[in-house]
Amino acid sequence: MTYQLPKSQIREAELIANEITGARGSSTPKWGQKLGQSGSDRQDGVIAEFAIRSAFRMPTWDRSTYPPFEDRNKADVGDNCDVRQTNHPRGRLLLHREDAKERDYALVVVGVKGQFRLPGWLPMKIAVDHWYGVELQKGRPCMAVDQEHLYPIEDLVITEKGKSYQVGTRKGPVCMGCGRDAAPIDGYCGTCWFEYVYRPKKFGHVPGGANK
Numbered sequence: 001m002t003y004q005l006p007k008s009q010i011r012e013a014e015l016i017a018n019e020i021t022g023a024r025g026s027s028t029p030k031w032g033q034k035l036g037q038s039g040s041d042r043q044d045g046v047i048a049e050f051a052i053r054s055a056f057r058m059p060t061w062d063r064s065t066y067p068p069f070e071d072r073n074k075a076d077v078g079d080n081c082d083v084r085q086t087n088h089p090r091g092r093l094l095l096h097r098e099d100a101k102e103r104d105y106a107l108v109v110v111g112v113k114g115q116f117r118l119p120g121w122l123p124m125k126i127a128v129d130h131w132y133g134v135e136l137q138k139g140r141p142c143m144a145v146d147q148e149h150l151y152p153i154e155d156l157v158i159t160e161k162g163k164s165y166q167v168g169t170r171k172g173p174v175c176m177g178c179g180r181d182a183a184p185i186d187g188y189c190g191t192c193w194f195e196y197v198y199r200p201k202k203f204g205h206v207p208g209g210a211n212k
Contacts, residue, residue: 003055005047005114007196012062013050017043019063041085048085048108051116052077056158056165075103078160081121085110092144093120094136095127104156107147118167120150 005013021042046066053060058078067074076083082100084093085108093107106121122145133141158165188196 001117002111003051003116003118005051005054005116007114007192009050009054009060010047010114012066013046014043016061016063016066017046020046044085044087044110045083047110047114048083048116049076051108051110051118052081052083052106052158055118055153055167058158058160058165075100077106078158078165080104081106081156081158083108087111090147092146093122093150095122095124095143095145096140097131099124101125101128104158106153106156107150118153119147120153121156122150 050061052058056077059065075081080103082103082105084105086092087110089109091107091109093105095105099105101124104121104123105127107119109117109119111117127143127145132143134144135141136144154167156166
């Protein structure tokens with residue numbers, strides 16, 4: 001199933017990735033010239049984390065609530081879920097010996113313009129019991145699990161602050177702008193349609209002041 005990350009969350013992910021890159025003294029990411037295009041691993045990684053939270057109906061992040069850099073030794077999402085992303089439609093879930101043994105690892109296939117798929121997940125404890133190593137990076141063997149061998153994403157339970165979250169079935173189409181269930185116009189609710197469709201066509205700009 002293909003999901004759509006709301007544009008408001010795409011923008012937040014782009015800004016967070018830029019801040020992370022700047023804080024670590026790296027060069028400006030290649031990604032982000034146009035909204036939602038895929039590119040640098042850093043930006044796609046943040047998009048993937050946002051994607052999991054969106055699909056699992058967890059509280060959304062912004063720049064004020066995204067986990068600080070010093071907390072990145074904790075799980076990527078919730079108490080137990082680490083997120084791996086790929087841009088390849090048939091990309092595999094890569095696990096390494098040093099990965100946290102108590103975590104669950106979800107794979108996100110990041111597409112363009114905020115689209116993504118969730119092929120599945122695997123608990124690291126299962127990987128350890130059935131370990132095999134392939135050397136995709138010299139000197140760093142990993143376990144590369146094909147998508148068809150992953151557990152169904154519907155079986156993954158993410159916990160956070162005493163609550164449990166699972167992928168839910170949506171009762172109707174979801175607005176591409178805000179992510180809420182709505183009766184969309186061209187994929188948007190009425191408010192977002194004005195902001196993302198009508199206003200750019202009439203006035204030549206999109207919300208936030210970014211030129212098309």
